[in-house]
Amino acid sequence: MYEDVSRLDRLRSVREWLAWQLRRTDDTIAELERQDVAAARTARTLPPPTPGWKLTMRRAGGKPTPDSVHTSGCGMAGQNTRPLAREQALRAITEDGVPACPYCRPDTDLGVL
Incomplete structure (x- = not known):
């Protein structure tokens, strides 16, 4: 065929x-x-990516003061927060003396230990 x-x-x-x-x-x-x-x-x-860290603020005498540094996904941060870039979070923990959250441990992510 x-x-x-x-x-x-x-x-x-x-x-x-x-x-x-x-x-x-x-x-x-x-x-x-x-x-x-x-x-x-x-x-x-798309919106820019969210920073990896945030700073909780507390009111002390009517003026907001830094309370602690958290990772962006930490549920312990509460409502009164502001986003931080990596350098800002690092400076807050190392130079400004702002404590790191004991639950999410942003200092570990930032390499401060």
Whole structure:
């Protein structure tokens, strides 16, 4: 049966199959490019990452004073907090004498021990 098909017909069949494969490849490339554009757009619109540390404040005589340094996920920090960058948290613990939370241990994450 294979011998009944001319060489020209076989080559045309191969060409059709290759054209089909090329269309599929082009469609896949186009889809991946759309995904890259969408990912880049999402990356531009996402909020900046939250700092890894936060500082709890307490009111002493009407003036807020630093109470303790926590990791960003610590549940012991309470409501009155402000975010800290790594350098700020490190300075608060080492230079300013603000104690580290004994539960989340931000000093361990910061390498202060």
